[in-house]
Amino acid sequence: MKTLMTTLALTTALTVPGLASARPVTFSTQMTNYYGNNAYFAMYVTNANGAYVGSLWMAGGNARYYRHLSGWYQATGGDAAQVSGITGASVGSGRSVKVTLDLQDALFDAGYVLHVDAAVENMPESPKEIVVPLSKANLGKAIGGRRYIKSLTITE
Amino acid sequence: MKSAFALLALTAAVGTSVFGALSAAPIPAPDVTVTPTATLMQSTSSTAALVGSALVGSAQVVTSPAAITSAQTDAPAAHIVLADNDSDEHWFKSRKKHHDDENDDEDDDDGGMGSKAMNPAPAGTAPPPANGLFNNATPPQVQAN
Structure with missing residues (x-):
């Protein structure tokens, strides 16, 4: 009985912090009216030193176009496994997409930076469409893009 | 004696080129477009063995006044x-x-066996990558408008 209680306590102690450290975070992206084909965009994270940490979302499922997301492609070598399970459809001009991800809490206010690269067929590529620190201060704010993304809003 | 022979050969080559070019000059207008090529080929065939392409160029320069005159009058x-x-x-x-x-x-790169880039698994069909950013228990949720 004593062993069972100890095991239970230990399991709870290990599990609860794990649950508490994750949170659903929503990325709401509104595209500009750029009057072109659907846009591909990649959202990925670098650390305080600028090194690639991982990808958060890929809009666009055909890997042959990923090289046009030049920042992401350079960081990953175009490795589609980096966006396996976190890939959705490309997004049309003037459309919006809302993606909710269960992210680690430690991502915020730890020096991580969110990058968004965007590309549209037969139109200029837009690496660094958005570059913004992942901080709680930026939550709820509409962050403007350079060319194809009108705004990106991160909320909890 | 050797240099005199070389000089003689050079003179003969230039003379042949000039003669060939001059004889090609008065060709009528429709053939003017062909004339430079014909001149060049004739010069090349007659002089290449002795003097090489540099001399061919200069031979063409020598003939060019006639060619230009013809071109200017007929089809400039x-x-x-x-x-x-x-x-x-x-x-x-x-x-x-x-x-x-x-x-x-x-x-x-478009899929298939041995292609360089395979398409990634769509959201919801595979767990997110283990890159330390996700709590893998919950798949991404997407809402497009």
Whole structure:
């Protein structure tokens, strides 16, 4: 009985912090009216030193176009496994997409930076469409893009 | 004696080129576009063995007043138009080829066995990558408008 209680306590102690450290975070992206084909965009994270940490979302499922997301492609070598399970459809001009991800809490206010690269067929590529620190201060704010993304809003 | 023979050979070569070029000069207008090529080929065939391409160039310069005179009087724009068309065509072709090559590259990557880039698993069909950013218990949720 004593062993069972100890095991239970230990399991709870290990599990609860794990649950508490994750949170659903929503990325709401509104595209500009750029009057072109659907846009591909990649959202990925670098650390305080600028090194690639991982990808958060890929809009666009055909890997042959990923090289046009030049920042992401350079960081990953175009490795589609980096966006396996976190890939959705490309997004049309003037459309919006809302993606909710269960992210680690430690991502915020730890020096991580969110990058968004965007590309549209037969139109200029837009690496660094958005570059913004992942901080709680930026939550709820509409962050403007350079060319194809009108705004990106991160909320909890 | 040796140098005198070389000089003689050189003189003969230049003379042959000049004669060939001059004899080609009075060809009528429709053939003017061909004339420089014919002159060049004739010069080349007659002199290449002895003096090489540099002398061919100078022989053509020697003949050019006659050729220019003929071109100016008969069809002054013929050379220029032909040259421009040729240049544009090559440029266009190369640009088209580049475009085709680009498409070919992208087609090569389009899935299939042995392709360079396989498409990633769509959200919800596979867990997110273990990159330390996700709590893998919950799959991404997407809402598009």
